[in-house]
Amino acid sequence: MLEDLKQQVCQANLDLVSAGLVTLTWGNVSGRSEDGKHFVIKPSGVAYDVMRPEHMVVLDLATGETVEGELRPSSDTATHRLLYQAWPGVGGITHTHSPKATAFAQARRELPCYGTTHADHFSGTVPVARPLTQEEIDSAYEANTGHVIIERFADLDPIAIPAVLVASHAPFAWGKNAAESVKNAIALEACAAMAIDSLALNPALGPVEAYLLDKHYQRKHGPGAYYGQKK
Amino acid sequence: MLEDLKQQVCQANLDLVSAGLVTLTWGNVSGRSEDGKHFVIKPSGVAYDVMRPEHMVVLDLATGETVEGELRPSSDTATHRLLYQAWPGVGGITHTHSPKATAFAQARRELPCYGTTHADHFSGTVPVARPLTQEEIDSAYEANTGHVIIERFADLDPIAIPAVLVASHAPFAWGKNAAESVKNAIALEACAAMAIDSLALNPALGPVEAYLLDKHYQRKHGPGAYYGQKK
């Protein structure tokens, strides 16, 4: 079942490796089925050089049960599931430990928009989700990781800001499908890398003006977008 | 039309990727025709691994209209056009979001000549173009990006200093043709990377003496240049 989606999710996981965002097996991408009833995710701890579409695991979004696949799904599956349930517009999710974005997450420092590269992908500051309490960690760690992300976006639009930094952990990014979530993960890593150097050059650096942020975000994502080719 | 130029511009765009200056599709190179009437530029948002010369877009320099090509030209086309119109000696332009040069642009910090690597390519400080006003952004953003660059070079020679850092955005570099503009973009990124480390090692670092700057620039670009092979 869902052969196309398994193929797309497998390819998205491999694209994450090609982009240099993955060390060892630290990273996973998932995608939601078109009818919204299932999602497909990478198996846990499987080496990328032997990964094929048939290794992908299909889960029921409502119950969280595996409905197809021989292998255990990613250990972060419960986080992915919570985000799909909370955000109907999201069709793909990427989790990495990409080094520069993870440095921000570890430093518990949010990533403001320091330039147009950021504005092209994120309509404002990429926020930090609060640290989990001991109770949250001990009870249902991965699900509660999803809950603190959703809590952090209570007043934010996850479509307009498709990424978060989980405190002391690492980033999650998302998009309308698996491939778009990988692109946002790549953009986040690039923006984090440039931000570290920008702050070294100018420690007092503040975010760009709102009108520059809006212009760049809208020319790519707004109703009158003119970046890229007509779809 | 302009098959040779389309081939050169396509190759220059691919060289930009090989040099590691491009993340996703963030980068574009253009070249001016020999008669000065047209310029050829990369299409907007097309993946590099499928890009071929026939995808390049040919535009009329005087009107800015597409005269050949099925695809939309780069969203930064208006910036390229303004620079060609202002600077007759420029035959190629490269725009990137290369990480270290972009860090300087985001920090709104100019890049002085800290050593001979810089002096081999840029006859002095690579300047920062001022931020655009809200009016400039809202009216004709990409053309106005060209205008602030040209304004910044009012008292500078764009042939001798073939690059600029656009505040809160990223670098543009140029040269006598597309390939030379890519070389200058590569040199700018390398100089920015070394400058960040040099400043970490010596925060009070100032530019090199004018006579060392002139010697290196002239031995490569001056009337008695002796770097490289005789042309």
Added chain:
Amino acid sequence: MLEDLKQQVCQANLDLVSAGLVTLTWGNVSGRSEDGKHFVIKPSGVAYDVMRPEHMVVLDLATGETVEGELRPSSDTATHRLLYQAWPGVGGITHTHSPKATAFAQARRELPCYGTTHADHFSGTVPVARPLTQEEIDSAYEANTGHVIIERFADLDPIAIPAVLVASHAPFAWGKNAAESVKNAIALEACAAMAIDSLALNPALGPVEAYLLDKHYQRKHGPGAYYGQKK
């Protein structure tokens, strides 16, 4: 003799190169035989592009004598031997001069757990072994390097914290076999790289809470581990 182990140790040395942890010939991996009587190690100063399993050197663990192999074993062989003798649970050892972990070793600064990436591999701070005295260096340098590492772990569990930073030198990592020791060396380098950036972003950064550290370490290594596939 020990053809399988020679194959595994040779491959682990090559994996170290693929992972980007080796410059020139700076790095060596060894593995202990199943009966615990021998260990196999890379020859000293041999280029990786010509290295084959038959070049590996087999040594007697009790005497430290070469029992098979035409080439000199790694100059760090005595250090490996001491660690195998002290720690029965260790079946593979990796020594590198990987740049970011070596920066910590040179700075004589221990590497606390700043996030879950670290907690997935190291159950606490990766410690620094004290500098050797002049007498220790002049008498039996490589053996004494082993002694100061073992001394540093007097109150630490080398299975739970499978790496050390030797002051003014570089890291050693280990694991249940050669391949696992390479994985820990890779994880250490990644954590060191992220720590440098995290500290630049937040110089007052402290280690993560013990309950987050324990959760991540246990979900991968504890009795109820659920990361990866069932063995």
Added chain:
Amino acid sequence: MLEDLKQQVCQANLDLVSAGLVTLTWGNVSGRSEDGKHFVIKPSGVAYDVMRPEHMVVLDLATGETVEGELRPSSDTATHRLLYQAWPGVGGITHTHSPKATAFAQARRELPCYGTTHADHFSGTVPVARPLTQEEIDSAYEANTGHVIIERFADLDPIAIPAVLVASHAPFAWGKNAAESVKNAIALEACAAMAIDSLALNPALGPVEAYLLDKHYQRKHGPGAYYGQKK
């Protein structure tokens, strides 16, 4: 003439590129003939992907005249020649603008021995040669670059410390032949990179103890050296 040497020098130049030390055409390697009468050097400004042994230029060491080769020799040829004349034990020289070593050169900051990686290759601090005066630059720039390097080594042994940082310029490294000079250039770049991070982690970091420096240098280069294979 000197076909073997041309082959070795060409390969050494290509190895410099493989090691990631070269951007564009910034780098050159030369080698001295066994009889000491000639040296072979890379041509100036030729792309590495088309470079072959027959492109190498043969010069007379005594006169500095080209005795074979159609192409102009490297613009830095006069520097190489002066070093060969001053130091009979040197058989190969490498000049790069490798980014981390160049950052030290630009910062005019010498590179002390911060650990055993450095001690394995350089028996002490890699020094900075003083800036050239305007007169020295205007008269015979490349030869005078050689003179200030030789001046800096008046009380240093160039065999024991096979590299220098030329102020506001970049490093030169050397060795008994072209291949060894490339290895020292690679080691210098790696040590500079680790030093930048070590200093960020410990700004007050001083050089290692002399007995550790001596031990590591001697185990690889001294009369009783036991690193690598017997020659």
